[in-house]
Amino acid sequence: MNAQGLPTTIPEYLDQLRLALKGADPAMIQDALYDAEEYLRSELAEQAGKSEAEVIASVAGSYGAPEEVAEIYRETEVTVSRALRPPAPPKRKSALGRFFGVIADPRTYGALFYMLLSLATGIFYFTWVTTGASLSIGLSILIIGIPLxxxxLMSVRLLSLVEGRIVEVLLGERMPRRPLYTQRDKPWATRLKELFTSGSTWTSMLYLLLMQPLGTLYFGLAVTLLTAAVMLAAAPLSVMIPGVFDVTIAHWTISTMGTWLLPLVSLFGILLLFATLHLARGIGKFHGWLAKQLLVRDPVV
Structure with a gap:
């Protein structure tokens, strides 16, 4: 391959790759930049004595120029997305069909499960960040406080990567599959400085803190609405099994209501159940967007 026009430094290579990937999913761009820098720096370490320009020129034939690598990642992304995408529910033209069709959408159940799981993960993230920050700041006057x-800060990045995988699996939002790259041959003080100056550290920490109130809200909505919907939908059982199954609404028990009201109460419960599934899917889309905004960043080159 003709090396004319190839970048002469790794940062320049990454800048050209980022430009070639302009408009692509930010999470995919982060993965591509991580892979490219990891590969180029490993080649630079193996080919000791050669300059960055010489190494880039020597691997251009096997790894590719920035434009070629960008094209490969775009094609691979489409292939992988199609393979991992759950079967799409059939499209329904009528509003009634779309309303009840939510039950056939796999993303609905992923979002619902995420809402239930978010209480546990939110409490863990919040506890980890507040405890870690308190200990680190409190011990900063001692020698042990600096490595702590x-x-x-490194654990915050790790947790953000783990959370990203959960978001992608359950909510279907494309998230980074690689961590932010940190050049290993940089001095320890420089790497520590980058942890402080990188915006990804603080946006990830903000996300982990937000998960506690959001997780509580998601869990409360899911449990409350699902319980109410199921109990109302099963209202006729209060007559069929008196004294065993009954529902109280505003100090009124269903079993004391007129029998003619039971079908209406049951119908309302069924509608509430489907409305809850729509709400879960909407929350899933919102939270996927929020995670993408706070957890996806370009690496520090």
Missing amino acids: LLLF
């Missing part, structure tokens, strides 16, 4: 602070 470094480990804490």
Whole structure:
């Protein structure tokens, strides 16, 4: 391959790759930049004595120029997305069909499960961040406080990567599959400085803190609405099994209502159940967007 026009430094290569991937999914761009820098720096370490320009020129034939790598990632992304995408529910033209069709959408159940799971993950994230930050700041006056602070900030990035995988699996939002790249041969002080100056550290920490109130809200909505919907839908059982199954609404028990009201109460419960599924899918889309905004960043080159 003719090396004319190839970048002469790794940062320049990454800038050209980022430009070639302009408009692509930010999470995919982060993965592509991580892979490219990891590969180029490993080649630079193996080919000791050669300059960055020489290494880039020597691997251009096997790894590719930035434009070629960008094209490969775009094609691979389409292939992988199609393979991992759950079967799409049949399209329904009528409003009634779309309303009840939510039950056939796999994303609905992923979002619902995420809402139930978010209480546990939110409490864990919040506890980890507040405890880690308190210990790190409190011990910063001692020698042990510096490495503890470094480990804490690195753990925030690790948790953000783990959370991203959960979001992608359950909510279907494309998230990074690689961590932010940190050049290993940089001095320890420089890497620590980058942890402080990188916006991804603080946006990830903000996300982990937000998960506690959001997780509580998601869990409360899911449990409350699902319980109410199921109990109302099963209202006729209060007559069929008196004294065993009954529902109280505003100090009125269903079993004391007129029998003619039971079908209406049951119908309302069924409608509430489907409305809850729509709400879960909407929350899933919102939270996927929020995770993409706070957890996806370009690496520091």
